[in-house]
Amino acid sequence: MANNYKFKGVALATVSETALLTAASDETIIIRSIRVTNNTSNTPTISMDVSDNSASAEYTILKTQTLVANTAVELLTVPLVLEASDALKVTMSATDATHIGISYLVITWLNLLVFQQKMLMRFGK
Numbered sequence: 278m279a280n281n282y283k284f285k286g287v288a289l290a291t292v293s294e295t296a297l298l299t300a301a302s303d304e305t306i307i308i309r310s311i312r313v314t315n316n317t318s319n320t321p322t323i324s325m326d327v328s329d330n331s332a333s334a335e336y337t338i339l340k341t342q343t344l345v346a347n348t349a350v351e352l353l354t355v356p357l358v359l360e361a362s363d364a365l366k367v368t369m370s371a372t373d374a375t376h377i378g379i380s381y382l383v384i385t386w387l388n389l390l391v392f393q394q395k396m397l398m399r400f401g402k
Contacts, residue, residue: 281383289375290365294326299364300377303386305361310380311352315344325352330362344375381399 287297300306313323325339339352359365369375 283381283383285379287344287379289369290372290375292369293373294366294368296328296364296366297377298359300361301385302361304361305367305384306363306381307384308353308359308365308379308381309395310378312349313344313352313355313376314349314376314378315346316374316376318346319371319373320344320346321369321373321375323352323375324368325368326366326368327359328355328364329360329368330364331360341344341370342362381398 285293285298289295298306298308310327320343321342322341323339324337324341326335326337328335342350342352344350351365357365362380365379367377
């Protein structure tokens with residue numbers, strides 16, 4: 278099986294913390310891009326957290342960033358990894374129309390085991 282490259286779009290119109298993306302128990306997700314578009318003339322703020330299942334903790338990765346009116350912004354400068362059962366969550370300051378686009382790679386445990394076997398066969402260790 279090949280790794281799966283995916284895109285998820287979310288039209289967010291709530292101030293409640295919302296899980297945008299959750300890794301299944303048998304997968305790792307590598308997020309390459311989180312693009313947020315503010316479709317209004319207002320300037321809401323956005324915060325993002327990662328719920329780390331293995332640590333039973335939540336970590337803030339973006340705290341109260343103001344979104345400029347009628348513009349889009351890329352939030353990631355480096356990849357973000359979600360391990361098994363981790364979740365990416367977002368909280369907005371207003372119910373304005375905000376679109377979030379996430380580009381990511383899903384690696385299932387089966388794919389990881391196949392990759393490891395290929396590397397062992399190739400390099401003999």
